[in-house]
Amino acid sequence: MKYERPTVVEGLFNRVFGLLVRAGIGLRHNVLLQVRGRKSGRIYSTPVNVLEHNGRRYLVAPRGDTQWSRNALAGGEVTLVRAFRGETVKVHPIADAAKPEILKAYLDAFATTVQRYFSVRAGSPVDAFRAVAADYPVFEITRQ
Numbered sequence: 001m002k003y004e005r006p007t008v009v010e011g012l013f014n015r016v017f018g019l020l021v022r023a024g025i026g027l028r029h030n031v032l033l034q035v036r037g038r039k040s041g042r043i044y045s046t047p048v049n050v051l052e053h054n055g056r057r058y059l060v061a062p063r064g065d066t067q068w069s070r071n072a073l074a075g076g077e078v079t080l081v082r083a084f085r086g087e088t089v090k091v092h093p094i095a096d097a098a099k100p101e102i103l104k105a106y107l108d109a110f111a112t113t114v115q116r117y118f119s120v121r122a123g124s125p126v127d128a129f130r131a132v133a134a135d136y137p138v139f140e141i142t143r144q
Contacts (some may be wrong), residue, residue: 004063004117018047024083029109032081033059037067038074049113050080050141053105057141059091060106062117069137077144091139099138100129106138 006014021030026047033048046068051058059078061069072078072091079086094102104126107114111122120128 006063014047018045021047022081022084026082030082033068033072034079034081034086035068035071036075038071044068044071045081049106049110051102051106051109053102058094058102058106059139059141060103061137062106062114064117064135065137069139072139073137080141088144090142090144092142094138094140096133099133099136100126102138103129103133103136 017026017030018032020026021032029049029051031048031050032045034043034045036043044067046066048059048068051060059072068078073093076092077088077090079088081087103118103120104124107118107120107122115122118132120132
């Protein structure tokens with residue numbers, strides 16, 4: 001899947017929402033992801049949902065091969081910020097064969113905000129996600 005760039009309105013919303021999440025306003029799974037640019041070295045920020053599934057934490061890029069996912073893959077770590085507290089964590093890419101269960105859990109948990117990026121409907125069986133698994137970068141989060 002190609003990266004689906006945010007519209008101008010979505011970009012503005014992400015900035016405002018990112019500020020709120022940084023201040024601790026939002027749901028428990030909302031965090032501000034900060035990642036170092038793989039070429040520029042600058043720190044970039046974007047709000048994301050952290051999935052807790054089977055005792056592990058995951059990041060999913062529902063828009064596809066996003067800049068943050070490429071930067072996270074290159075750097076191997078990101079910082080998750082919530083309520084002015086940052087946690088620098090390692091991120092490990094998940095193989096396509098292991099993604100369907102995680103993608104299903106992610107979509108089922110966050111369908112109201114991410115369904116539009118998935119061709120598979122929330123509530124679909126795990127097998128329905130096999131055909132689209134390669135389209136979505138997924139990372140397991142571990143402590144440093």
